[in-house]
Amino acid sequence: MVRRVALAAVVLAAIACTNQNQKVPAKKGPLVAKGQGIAITADDLKARLDEQSPMVRQSFQNLERKKQFLDNLVRFELLAQAAEKAGLANDPDVKLTMKKVMVSKYYQRFFANAKGAEVPDAEVQKYYDEHPTEFHRPERIHAQQVFLKAAEGSPERAKKLAEAKKLLAKVLADEKKNPGALSAVARQSSDDQATKGMGGDLGFKTREELEKAQGKGVAEAIFRLKDNETATTVLQTPQGFHLLRVVGRQPEQHRALEQAKAQIASRLQSQRKTKEFDEMVKKLRDDAHIVVDDAELEKVAVSGGPAGPHGMMPQAPMGAGPRPQPAPAAPAPAAPRPAAAPPAEKVPAAH
Numbered sequence: 001m002v003r004r005v006a007l008a009a010v011v012l013a014a015i016a017c018t019n020q021n022q023k024v025p026a027k028k029g030p031l032v033a034k035g036q037g038i039a040i041t042a043d044d045l046k047a048r049l050d051e052q053s054p055m056v057r058q059s060f061q062n063l064e065r066k067k068q069f070l071d072n073l074v075r076f077e078l079l080a081q082a083a084e085k086a087g088l089a090n091d092p093d094v095k096l097t098m099k100k101v102m103v104s105k106y107y108q109r110f111f112a113n114a115k116g117a118e119v120p121d122a123e124v125q126k127y128y129d130e131h132p133t134e135f136h137r138p139e140r141i142h143a144q145q146v147f148l149k150a151a152e153g154s155p156e157r158a159k160k161l162a163e164a165k166k167l168l169a170k171v172l173a174d175e176k177k178n179p180g181a182l183s184a185v186a187r188q189s190s191d192d193q194a195t196k197g198m199g200g201d202l203g204f205k206t207r208e209e210l211e212k213a214q215g216k217g218v219a220e221a222i223f224r225l226k227d228n229e230t231a232t233t234v235l236q237t238p239q240g241f242h243l244l245r246v247v248g249r250q251p252e253q254h255r256a257l258e259q260a261k262a263q264i265a266s267r268l269q270s271q272r273k274t275k276e277f278d279e280m281v282k283k284l285r286d287d288a289h290i291v292v293d294d295a296e297l298e299k300v301a302v303s304g305g306p307a308g309p310h311g312m313m314p315q316a317p318m319g320a321g322p323r324p325q326p327a328p329a330a331p332a333p334a335a336p337r338p339a340a341a342p343p344a345e346k347v348p349a350a351h
Contacts, residue, residue, distance in 0.1 A: 033070055038077050045070060110277055119265040127264050128257050135255040138207065142250075143222045144182055144200040145214075146171075146243035149191035163189075164234045164241035171243060175230060182230060182245045191240065204250060218242055 029041040049057055049069065060069050088094055128135060146167060150160035167185050174181035186192075186200030195201055202210070210219035221235050225246040235242040 033074055035074075037081055038074065040070065040073055040077070045073065048073060111273060119268045123268060124261055124264045125257065127268060128260060135260050137250075137253045139252045140204040140206050140250045141210075141222055142204045142247040143202045143210075143225075144186065144245045144247060145192065145195070145202060145218070146182060146186045146190045146200050147192040147195075147240060148189070149240040151240070152238045161234065161236070161241055164243065168232075168234055168243050171230060172232065179228070182243060185243070214242075215239070218244070222246060 029043045031039055032042050032045050033040040045066075049060060052060075060066055083089075146164075148160045148164045148167075150157040167189055171181045171185055174184075178184075180199070183199030183201070186196060190196045190200055192200065202214070205213070207219050207223055210222060215237055217235065217237050221231060221242070222244055225231060225244065227246055227248050230245040231243065235244060
């Protein structure tokens with residue numbers, strides 16, 4: 001743990017270009033704390049406070065609490081100096097962490113202004129026309145069913161019909177006190193194994209989706225029902241018998257081009273920026289004349305477990321499809337605080 005604290009401290013100290021001759025760096029603005037090799041301005045303190053959540057910031061309104069926060073900044077700077085004196089600036093872990101911080105900041109800076117040039121209206125129109133499901137959604141209904149399987153012409157069909165009618169009568173009677181009566185019957189008696197464990201829940205489905213999954217007759221019967229209504233008759237289909245209930249619905253939605261224009265333009269601009277970034281990375285790779293030795297690569301043993309080097313999950317290669325935004329470098333933890341400081345505070349980080 002101590003090593004991690006020191007490593008994180010010296011990385012951020014190196015980024016801030018703290019020199020080793022212990023002279024106080026020249027800074028603008030009034031100093032709130034100073035010492036040998038230490039200079040913390042009011043702007044530094046405010047910047048670190050602004051990194052905290054609004055709730056945490058509220059606890060630093062008086063002088064005593066500000067002093068406690070400032071004490072953490074001083075501790076961090078002192079630890080950074082101690083770690084640097086110990087030669088950790090040249091530690092391989094420190095150098096690797098510093099590279100990660102730089103790459104993350106470089107990536108964020110590249111995408112900081114993803115707008116770029118105006119997207120022509122023709123391109124916006126083309127995207128809108130080619131992605132109708134993003135802007136037009138048909139009505140969807142949330143339904144439940146109890147299904148008793150009995151193919152048309154099978155000897156058990158009459159028996160199953162009688163059972164279905166008996167179950168429906170029970171559901172209609174129990175619903176007067178328990179709106180979930182059909183769900184209980186489905187868990188106990190339904191032959192639809194895909195939904196039985198979920199109380200016959202079919203989820204939100206469009207008419208087309210219901211027709212594809214359950215058949216046209218079931219879809220039409222469901223769409224005739226109102227919200228929180230159970231069909232009072234057993235629906236017969238060639239596959240068997242259905243007890244149906246509608247829980248709720250989502251109305252049909254349509255977003256006109258003008259309503260979606262800004263969103264589409266922003267997406268297309270982001271796609272352009274991503275393509276530009278990938279092309280830039282490709283050029284860097286080409287200029288570096290990267291050569292991969294497959295034979296040596298094959299020999300590299302990979303231990304089990306999900307974590308990559310240094311506990312980080314390996315990221316997808318650049319240009320290999322959507323990639324997660326790089327996580328910002330974790331703030332360096334400060335030394336233990338006085339008991340008066342609440343443990344839930346976010347530890348300030350130095351730049």
